[in-house]
Amino acid sequence: MKLHSYAVGAWQQGADDGTLVTDAVYGEPVALVSSQGLDFGAMVRYAREVGGPNLRKYTFHERAAMLRALAQYLQARKEQFYALSYKTGATQYDGWFDIDGGLGTFFSYSSLARRELPNERFLVEDDPLTLSKQGTFLGRHILVPREGVAVHINAYNFPVWGMLEKLAPGLIAGVPAIVKPATQTAYLTEAVFRAMIESGILPEGAIQLICGGIGDLFEHLNEQDSVTFTGSAATGRKLKVHPNLVAHAVPFNMEADSLNCAILGQSVEPGDLEFELFVKEVAREMTVKAGQKCTAIRRVIVPKDKLEAVLEALKQALSQVTLGDPRRPEVRMGPLVGAAQRRDVQGVLEQLKAQGCEVAFQGSSELLGGDWEKGGFMPPTLLYSPKPWESGAHDLEPFGPVATLMPYGSLDEAIALARRGKGSLVGSIVTYNRQEARTLFFGCATHHGRMLILNRENAQESTGHGSPLPLLVHGGPGRAGAGEELGGVRGIKHYLQRCAVQADPTTLVALSNEYVRGAKVREDVVHPFRKYFEDLEIGESLLTHRRTVTEADIVNFANLTGDYFYAHVDEIGARDSIFGKRVAHGYFLISAAAGLFVSPAPGPVLANYGLEHLRFIEPVGIGDTIQARLTVKSKSAKDPKPGERPTGVVTWAVEIFNQEGKTVALYDILTLVERKPAVQNSTASA
Template structure:
């Protein structure tokens, strides 16, 4: 009996629904599973996420959420082989599946590590404080808090695992639950991963729900506290973005659409150069990985006119080595498209393109397959050969810049100068990514500055970076993934920027003391507290935000300056030669800024052994007024912020990082230096 995929909603697995749809093996045409496509109560599903999952995630700190993602990544990594076995049914080879499975798990790991960029709090303070008054009693600070809604992810069929994991990693770190709606053709893979996620018990209830069938009506119930992301065709994305509910509620909507990405061969990258070889190999890789079903794949290869034939021949030789067939058969380099429907759409669009830009490599009608003993069938499966088209008049035949076939296809086209190459690349009307193969810095600068407005990412390829480059088609969790125009105008991932998409920014105004109390980050001018006990003798838990220590004073002498110059080797004329100051900013021999900071440290440090383990570093430092011999300086040391650290293992010391505001003033009470230093401080509770 053919299994029916289940949805995970309202805290339980169900296969409720009507009108089942068959999901087919991409290589053999065999029915894998059924997915029900109707009968969902989306209002109830979204409400469950907001009511049950959201409060639990919002209360967790960034560090707790990050550790949750890390645990989830390890769990899924231990189960990955079962995902590989299932992934072959989608037509993906082992290498293709690696991108989807381990690329997705890698996103969990990357976002788990990102927790260290955030405080151990449910919210974070963004940017620098803004002073709003002369007297310093009125100020502002931006604050980021998790939204109270649900992240709704509508994903494409080409990456059923990565497409889900790269999105939920970000919204979960931000503190929002998710409802995932994968495309039906490969939903069996998404369901398998979600089943493992739920079974692990790592996520709080309501943090993740899955709808494997139709999403018709899902957006009818979103609110302004929700966030919607979409990955798929530009046409579908535009319809969703114009949904009345999205418009009425002003729901944040992120769209990542298939785009006509380009790769450009620089005029210096002649045959025989590393850049030429890398360019051709990159095109072959992007055509054949996932059978070309990547939103970042190269669709247009823009080549100097005098090298067009060289590229065509070199690319043809590489593609001739690309064996096609069942993804589990020995020697297969490229599997099948996701299904018969996708294959027919691909052929239809290629035939349309071929009306004015002929096929110069490959065939739509015949193909030698490997793995027929495993059931590979050209008639029942979704196989195709790689296709290369030639557009010798790219400014006349515009279909190359407008029609996305979404498969193993690329169009070669010539250009005559860098300006023309920029124009052709930009004719895609907005792309996720563009590559430029060149070793000429001027060519690189001219092209990038001309094409940057039309692309979300630009990769400059040369021999220097080849061994470590992740390649044209690899979005990285540390970087924004998205692009303007046709690419959707959205963004996904991107480190802190990606997390912010699922949070609300509020401009917080008030007195320094009040904003300090709210944010738990000391603001200059806020109320301070002082105790008899030196703060360096206090454990991490005992220190209070705003706790201040005032040092004794010290009068700077010429001997101090000379001694520091001798020790440091800094003999800059302003410090050692009073006869060279004419025409400078200084009225006399001036103390080194780093002497002032070093002396300040000597004044505020308690020499006794205590909970302070070490000096962890310096975040900010400014020298705001010259210090001359005879100037008397004093120091205030204030607890600015506390960030707990995780224990690496049971033998590690429980500790945290304390950020201290160091303010050095002179006898007139004017600030001469200000810095933020960090110390590692032991916790009293070592459990």
């Protein structure tokens, strides 16, 4: 069959003389892959002129809802994706990382966006910055979607997860994408992509697909566009310096294969649970996806006096690995992506042996199904480097089921060996000794994008060395590419343009849809707690009546709470304190302020949802008079669950001040407010 690309809103078939892709297990033909005939300039224009405007019409929450719906649609069809995944050499366990892992990233980012981002089409990043003495000139950072296209170039080892983990943050940001999968496994990517288009969930132009080469695609990119790349460091460096990318300063995020390591702590003894965890983790990382992971452990750094014990334990674990057709349940490891990849790995192995590495163990070549000659099978291979400082394993990566044992004499030596990788995506430290973990972590952190510290307390729930998580950064310095992917909201910000705006407080409110202290407020005869979510306006405010704080207030609050701190109840002690007198409890002020502004009757305000950013600024003593101002700061509609009444969260800015007009406390309170039953959609607008 011929793979199709999806360009300018239509499926387009490749040429007859494309690249033939074969089954990794039996070497049988699977697909012809070619992008010949694609108009790459038209694809870029279509993304900018159709996809971008269509996505930017929606808020973060609305785009997150699309992502969730898309994940559910794909999840219902994942068995057909597994059937194709076996052809890539992946076992069902391998497919779980790729297929379910990719869908999990969609689900995770959908939840993250609705939880941590506003229901807006832009993101206000930080608190206002005062740029003048009187507070009439403020600064703030607002992030908006780039008006270009994100080009995602993916590696062959994760044809599903590689695509979805890049699409998730970009689509939520409101940026359309062009996906270019690696040719060897593009047939699986194309199947998942085809289902995404068939779902009709994403707006027109949001995503496009290139099966085959990228032609002159880079020639059409400009400063509004971005490129993400996953693959070999050598290829990434060539693409990164493309003249047009350099000329337009196109952001280029590279995530390259790296020589990741696992370090066994000196304090760990054979028989310890940490020793077993270390061996299990190394063996798993060598065999999952047949070692074809950018996060796989390549260097196994162990204390000299534990070397023999580790070697014997790894031999025992790896000898139980069965090779063959990944469809068979008894098969533990499938083939590499193809015979050509096996030849590449074997070539690197020969170079490593020439540079002093020895073969310490090689697994059985017996197959449980599959074709040894036509497929990409290779047994797990453990090398030993007797002179680790001179080892080529710090520079050469066999991208397959291969790892190299390296002995160390001290923690400083272990750190230095780990750093010889010149930048890694991930490293693991296995120890139950916290001081040892601290020394190794801070010694290695500068050279790693992520560090797993594994011990008996987290082993049950740990996702393991090689599993990137949506909420954490995936990337690393140096050889690993110096890029960052995922990382929660941080990943979404990669596709947003940060713009610093300088303006007066009231103008900032108009731009940000968020009240800023010092801006003009609006007051109404109707108490704000008597209004539905839709009727409340940003900047709507209530100035309360006043209340004088008495000694009885302080004593009663102390008796009620049991807080007899000397500054509140000890006249002599308080006189010698930083206040010079007895003062009211800070939490009494908050409680008293609530009494000033709360409307007690049942109404649209349903519940207190939380309190944030509390600061006590000036002390309040006996005889001082307080007053409060309550102002609508921001609003965010919540997605109602079936059977629930529709609600939204309203954030109120609260300022408590004294008889001299001095601010004594500042904070935000969040309330759950009922929406009008007939209104289901967000009222937020850009």
